[in-house]
Amino acid sequence: MLTGDQVRATVKEGKVKPGFITHEQDRYRERAEDILACVKASEQRRRGDIEADLEGILGDGIDRKLFDGLAKLVFDTCDFATQSPIPPRDLRQRVWLESARRGPLSVIAVEGVNTRDAVFAAVAAELGVQPDGLAEALYADQPDEQRLTICDAGDAQWLIDRYNLALVQALLFSAEHVDITVGAPTPARARQLLRAVKFNQLCFTAEMSGVDLKLRLDGPASCLSQTTKYGLAMAKFLPTLVLQPIWSLTARVQVKRFKPLLSVDHTLGLRTTTKDTGVYETREAEWFRERFEALESGWVLDRDPTPLMQGPDGVVVPDFSFRKGGRVAHLEILGFWRKGSIEKRLAAMKKHGPKNLVLAVSKRYCVEEAEALPEQIVPFAEVIPAKQVLERIELIARKVG
Known part of the structure; x- marks a missing residue:
């Protein structure tokens, strides 16, 4: 998901237009490729180091918000793990207790005064591990210190498709109601869509208008509590809507101090990597x-x-x-x-x-x-x-x- 400050959209004449991008725009495709290459080549590196490397790729130009969004979506596919011989919180407690027991410490070797290295050596001996690396493991549970273990991101086309869909998902977080029309769905497609609504526990009404299926979903902004949870459920539903051959969606959303109309449909070419299946069970x-x-x-x-x-x-x-x-x-x-x-x-x-x-x-x-x-x-x-x-x-x- 994109954060609110990463959403690119323009408001004009009461309508909001998401800042979609295409694979044919070279500077966006190339930057997406660079971001993916940087992260995918960083297995077992610290998150803070990866983010520092990305700074050189993201730059500080007018497209920084877009590139931040691309990087966020890549990181969303990653797993970062804490690597330490014991839980870092326990390690910190042992180090602090040993430091307190030894009294004042010196940064450099001074006769009769304990040093930081002596503390780590004592704690390592107690744990039965080598002292090398204990200093690094001390705060290994902090986000910047965690190490990349998996990156499941796809290629540049995947990232651009994911970004465009994420723009709509983020805008819908502020919707009170979402109106959807699916053109002449087959029984299987109707079941697929309605089961996705049910699986994500969205509040809805449904009716047939001729051969078309119409849905009205309560939006996240209509909830008095658990707004974030409901917004995430709405976001998870959207990819199933995009699978439908003919569809349209409208909603009033909040963009700064305005409440423009968001209108998207199948002609925009939004794509998802969600599997085309209807088997959902809460x-x-x-x-x-x-x-x-x-x-x-x-x-x-x-x-x-x-x-x-x-x-x-x-x-x-x-x-x-x-x-x-x-x-x-x-x-x-x-x-x-x-x-x-x-x-x-x-x-x-x-x-x-x-x-x-x-x-x-x-x-x-x-x-x-x-x-x-x-x-x-x-x-x-x-x-x-x-x-x-x-x-x-x-x-x-x-x-x-």
């Missing part, structure tokens, strides 16, 4: 599935159900469907949602159904409307009670076919 869903299957109830659990119509235009996306003896029921999990969004969902369910849908609702957001649907609501804290869900689906399942 922790809550995984825990529920394991516990439900352990009941051996005879109900066949389907992890990839078809979205259901709700009224003339609405769409509901179950997390699971259950089938047994020609009867069918569904379960939708509402976890990381706002109270207002759940109230709207329950009101729509009361009016339009489906009557064979069970809602598992976080106890944090159980609202009064739930009392009007006692047969279809199962409150939960961390783990969805499988037995209660089984009782509900036995009660409300409908004959099909």
